[in-house]
Amino acid sequence: MIPSLDHLQRAYAVTREATQVTPLLESAALAKLTGAARVFVKPESLQWAGSFKARGAYWRLKQLSPEAAARGVVAYSSGNFAQGLAAAGEALGIPVTIVMPVDAPAAKREATAGYGARVVLTEHGDRAREEVASEKARAIAADEGLTLLHPFDDPEIVAGQAAAGLEALEQLAAKGAAADIVFCSVGGGGLIGGVALAFHYLSPATRILAVEPEGFDGMGRSLAHGSIEATAIGPSTICDGLMARRPGDAPFEAVRAAGVDGIAVSDAQVRKAMRIAFERLKLVLEPSGAASLAALLSGQADVAGKTVLVIATGGNIALADFLKHVADA
Template identity: 75%
Template sequence: MTTTVPSLDRLRQAYAETSRATQLTPLLESAALARETGAARVFVKAESLQWAGSFKARGAYWRLKQLTPDEAQRGVVAYSSGNFAQGLAAAGQALGIPVTIVMPIDAPAAKREATKGYGARVVLTDHGERAREEVAAAKAREISETEGLALLHPFDDPEIVAGQAGAGLEALDQLAAKGVAADVVLCPVGGGGLIGGVALAFHYLSPSTQVFAVEPQGFNGMGSSLAHGAIETMPLGPKSICDGLMARKPGEAPYAAVTTTNVRGLTVEDAAVRGAMKVAFERLKLVLEPSGASSLAALLGGKVDVAGKTVLVVATGGNVSLADFMVHVNNA
């Protein structure tokens, strides 16, 4: 199967459109993190402060803009464990497009309620011992067929990749304004929509930058696929606290984008993620959900040699309840 890889012009077109509806999230520099890791400079792209609490609003808005007038009137359906749900619901609310979200029953309650708060209809699925994304995806397809709604994929779509690339283009502009270029980028990965876009942005505009795909232990589908040269599905195993990164394999569109660039995979453990959440709060004054803190966990855990290098950490989301946040940081 041949999958379209968005061009630089397409990335820029998407960013020009979505930047009118999203926030320019801050690029935070931390001298403390640089000293602790031996890096020359460390920057954190705080996508946790984006509308709906994560980068997902970028790709969701751009994808909705590609609907035909008839599709937009009837509405869309998608499955998501939370952040794409909120991003799509918020984008749908802004554009007046009805949104139905299928969510696993064990998705965080805070994300479920926030999705409803943006006006979306939420349908829950109970996956039992099966992979939760497979059950939720099947339900979304059923709703699409029976109700005539456009079926959107949370990450396996070239237009989602193009939309998410805005986080990378924006970071590149912000780094350039400071007169620096990133040697290393650490980016969390679930299905791969974000890293597909970010990797392409840096591939086109900063090809010497090394981008790393950061995944939870046991859910390193992108890293394993890159290592073996074909998409691989990870076996069912223990859950991770990084609920937004528990895809068992990368999407074809993100994988196609990533394989045109120079991305390497690495994994982080839950304990390291808890520690990173605490550091983000104490040092950066950022509240990050586990998935959003995974890239910082990789930096702090020494997963990459960053001595003397300029590092960009993509902090992808902050959608976590106070109760869950406290449990994680208190166990760090």
């Protein structure tokens, strides 16, 4: 269940042919604000389809047999995996069906359809929205003979998402730097699983922090207790891409093996981070994409004199929503 370094590197060799090299930005302003020696931000918001998700989605689709690829795939997602998978499917000529909660951001629904995917919406009422959407996706897979893909609980997704970490390691080395601490946001854990393994294998002294919204800190709680623990259904969060109630089995095993720690941030801290990213870095980040920066700025981790890497995971947000969040910061 835990991909090896060779596995990660094979996935990276394939995905780098179809994904963009997102920049590694150094910010003296963020270093001054936080007391860190150096702060680097990797804006995966500039990746194809607006987030890191295209990396894992492309690699996962490349693992399909020709017969399965011809029939197509189905998955559920609140937005970023939906767009990443739809874009990868369009590039590879593989039909994609996405099941999305009806309250997923309209901009993400429209972008997913824009990549040629069929979008099916679900009403979830008082139930956890990922449970309802996943049930619908399983039903469609059974009825139509499609391959069911999980947005994060899949070792191949973990291996594909590791490309963001491997790319960052190459970029840090080119700048003569090594990260002491990495801040990476967590929904179900596909990205943090891959990134944590990349650093675990190649930079084992680096501390990895899994960043989640308050009330949706299933990964942090699971790491603290040594086994997977789901959060209760409660208040919502502006970080719509980080609303998984529990981490996936595959990402959790990867993250636990890499010795990751958890940290939670409030919506207010995320709004502040969105504003600072815009003003200081000229980056437009969605709330989920700014959570890792929020954790750095929150002061919960001691970064004094350290070299820090922040992975800003996505920028898929409507202009009106972005302006509202920034105005409220």
